[in-house]
Amino acid sequence: MTAPVEHSATVSPPVIRRLIDGGLIGALAIAVIGAAGYYLFPNNLALLTRMTAMALLVLSLDLVTGYCGVATLGHAALFGAGAYGAGIAAAHFGISEPLTMTLIGAVAGAVAGLVAGFVILRAHGLAQLVLSIAVIHLFHEAANKASRWTGGSDGLSGIMPNAVFGLFEFDLWGQTAYIYGLALLILVFVALKILVRSPFGMLARGVREDPVRVGAMGVSVHSVLLRVYVISGAVAGIGGALSAISTQVVGLDSLSFTLSAEALVMLVLGGTGSLYGALIGTIVFMFFEDTLSAINPFHWLTIIGALLVMVVLFAPKGLYGSAVALVGRFRRRQA
Amino acid sequence: MQTVFSIAVDALAYGMVLFVISIGLSVTMGLMRVVNLAHGAFAMIAGYLASYAARDLGLGYAAGILIAVVGTVIIAIPLERFLYRRLYGATELTQVLMTIGITFCVIGIANFIFGPTLKTIPLPPALQGSVDLGFRSIAAHRVFAIVCGLVVALALWFLIERTAFGIRLRAAVDNAAMAAALGVRTEVVYAVSFAVAIGLAALGGVVGAELLPVEPYYALRYMVTFLVVVSVGGAGSIPGALLACLVLGAIDTTGRYLAPEYGEFFFYLAVIVIVTLFPRGLLGRSKQ
Numbered sequence: 001m002t003a004p005v006e007h008s009a010t011v012s013p014p015v016i017r018r019l020i021d022g023g024l025i026g027a028l029a030i031a032v033i034g035a036a037g038y039y040l041f042p043n044n045l046a047l048l049t050r051m052t053a054m055a056l057l058v059l060s061l062d063l064v065t066g067y068c069g070v071a072t073l074g075h076a077a078l079f080g081a082g083a084y085g086a087g088i089a090a091a092h093f094g095i096s097e098p099l100t101m102t103l104i105g106a107v108a109g110a111v112a113g114l115v116a117g118f119v120i121l122r123a124h125g126l127a128q129l130v131l132s133i134a135v136i137h138l139f140h141e142a143a144n145k146a147s148r149w150t151g152g153s154d155g156l157s158g159i160m161p162n163a164v165f166g167l168f169e170f171d172l173w174g175q176t177a178y179i180y181g182l183a184l185l186i187l188v189f190v191a192l193k194i195l196v197r198s199p200f201g202m203l204a205r206g207v208r209e210d211p212v213r214v215g216a217m218g219v220s221v222h223s224v225l226l227r228v229y230v231i232s233g234a235v236a237g238i239g240g241a242l243s244a245i246s247t248q249v250v251g252l253d254s255l256s257f258t259l260s261a262e263a264l265v266m267l268v269l270g271g272t273g274s275l276y277g278a279l280i281g282t283i284v285f286m287f288f289e290d291t292l293s294a295i296n297p298f299h300w301l302t303i304i305g306a307l308l309v310m311v312v313l314f315a316p317k318g319l320y321g322s323a324v325a326l327v328g329r330f331r332r333r334q335a
Numbered sequence: 336m337q338t339v340f341s342i343a344v345d346a347l348a349y350g351m352v353l354f355v356i357s358i359g360l361s362v363t364m365g366l367m368r369v370v371n372l373a374h375g376a377f378a379m380i381a382g383y384l385a386s387y388a389a390r391d392l393g394l395g396y397a398a399g400i401l402i403a404v405v406g407t408v409i410i411a412i413p414l415e416r417f418l419y420r421r422l423y424g425a426t427e428l429t430q431v432l433m434t435i436g437i438t439f440c441v442i443g444i445a446n447f448i449f450g451p452t453l454k455t456i457p458l459p460p461a462l463q464g465s466v467d468l469g470f471r472s473i474a475a476h477r478v479f480a481i482v483c484g485l486v487v488a489l490a491l492w493f494l495i496e497r498t499a500f501g502i503r504l505r506a507a508v509d510n511a512a513m514a515a516a517l518g519v520r521t522e523v524v525y526a527v528s529f530a531v532a533i534g535l536a537a538l539g540g541v542v543g544a545e546l547l548p549v550e551p552y553y554a555l556r557y558m559v560t561f562l563v564v565v566s567v568g569g570a571g572s573i574p575g576a577l578l579a580c581l582v583l584g585a586i587d588t589t590g591r592y593l594a595p596e597y598g599e600f601f602f603y604l605a606v607i608v609i610v611t612l613f614p615r616g617l618l619g620r621s622k623q
């Protein structure tokens with residue numbers, strides 16, 4: 001008789017604790033760093049907004065690569081699908097309510113995730129990598145060909161989003177776009193944090209560690225991966241929609257191999273398998289890219305290349321992972 | 336008929352250039368199981384060196400090829416010793432990232448030294464004209480590229496099937512640990528085959544410069560193409576790589592002639608179909 005009462009009493013504190021030590025602190029950190037960026041670089045909000053959109057792409061890649069161990073060089077397909085989904089809705093169908101556009105972007109990304117996942121997950125190792133590359137090129141060429149809908153190589157223009165909630169107009173300085181993007185990022189981050197700690201998230205991690213064992217437990221590995229791919233597609237699609245809303249143009253570069261590779265580099269720089277790593281990698285990469293390629297784009301390539309080699313050799317867990325390991329070692333020595 | 340013939344010649348020349356560049360990648364990937372995205376970067380270094388020697392120093396085409404091949408191998412050996420050797424046995428993700436990093440570095444440094452412009456490699460007069468076949472004439476440098484491809488295929492076949500080194504190489508591909516236990520110095524086999532692979536990439540980069548122009552982002556643009564060829568053919572298989580190059584070269588060239596607005600759509604569609612049907616490549620062997 002008393003069992004259900006006890007059950008609910010023991011469940012609720014972990015839920016709160018989970019929120020506090022997981023999503024809430026991260027959300028607060030994003031808000032604080034975002035606000036700092038807003039006041040430190042008031043003339044560079046376009047870059048900060050681009051960073052936010054990229055952060056969503058890298059987070060979504062982290063779900064697939066970091067948590068499930070699927071190496072892909074075609075993840076921009078999901079981002080670009082979201083961007084084109086939101087952009088086409090606005091430019092051809094007159095749907096310019098930003099929240100609706102974001103939702104359409106998420107759905108388009110999820111559909112692209114389903115398609116890409118269906119193709120990519122059929123193979124392993126090298127074949128998987130090559131399939132992911134082929135997928136991003138197919139998406140790219142298809143978007144280029146369907147120029148009546150996508151504007152082809154000229155890009156899709158004529159996206160005029162309405163004010164958010166009918167109150168906040170998208171201004172010339174990009175303040176609204178930045179705050180909108182930041183709010184999206186925080187929401188997605190908290191949702192992902194909950195997802196990652198849920199039993200399903202644990203299952204995904206299990207697939208990375210030992211797919212054979214997970215299969216032996218009676219779970220379909222393929223269906224877990226495909227579901228992660230769809231969720232990842234929705235997240236990347238939100239990022240794409242944000243990029244379409246904030247820049248008011250969608251170019252073919254949002255469906256490029258280069259963008260996919262860059263996202264992977266950002267993720268590894270920060271550290272795979274941790275949402276914080278994805279965010280830190282994005283910030284570090286894009287900040288340096290902006291500063292250094294202003295001087296000379298080839299110096300930038302040299303430095304990021306050398307950095308990548310260094311990270312692979314000396315800090316395979318990425319910046320965040322290595323920092324955590326370092327702090328852990330320090331604490332153990334003190335104890 | 337005219338179109339069919341010129342498509343066939345272009346496809347053959349393109350396929351052969353692809354073959355010369357990617358066969359080295361295929362051998363090293365079959366042997367060391369390293370997904371080397373930087374393979375195109377070595378072809379690019381060779382193109383830059385050849386262009387510098389032949390155009391800027393005026394040393395001639397043959398000297399250009401020689402300098403390019405030797406120079407690229409000299410650059411590549413320390414990379415194998417210090418970077419690639421750490422990748423043997425690592426996960427695909429690690430290998431991809433490391434080799435992307437190397438590619439970025441090569442692009443940045445090469446363009447810093449030689450300047451970010453299109454590098455042309457002036458052809459000698461003998462290769463500029465066209466060869467008359469009696470009923471049709473074709474550009475001489477395409478014939479040269481096709482001949483190079485055939486020579487490379489034959490030489491590799493001889494090296495791998497008929498020499499003592501080939502026996503050690505095949506043993507190391509089949510089972511590196513067992514080969515080492517039997518006294519094959521696998522590290523030496525690895526280093527030599529890596530050098531040969533890079534030399535071939537360099538040769539292909541220079542010979543194929545008319546078809547794959549040497550430009551600042553060469554390594555990035557064709558990075559994927561070479562990997563795709565190896566994956567379709569099956570890593571470690573010479574006939575597989577040859578078949579893959581001919582098939583993919585034909586599909587790509589035909590697509591470009593007949594439906595240029597689709598770009599590389601058909602190329603990658605074919606890749607998806609082939610890789611899905613043959614996950615180990617057309618003629619690849621299953622892993623033990």
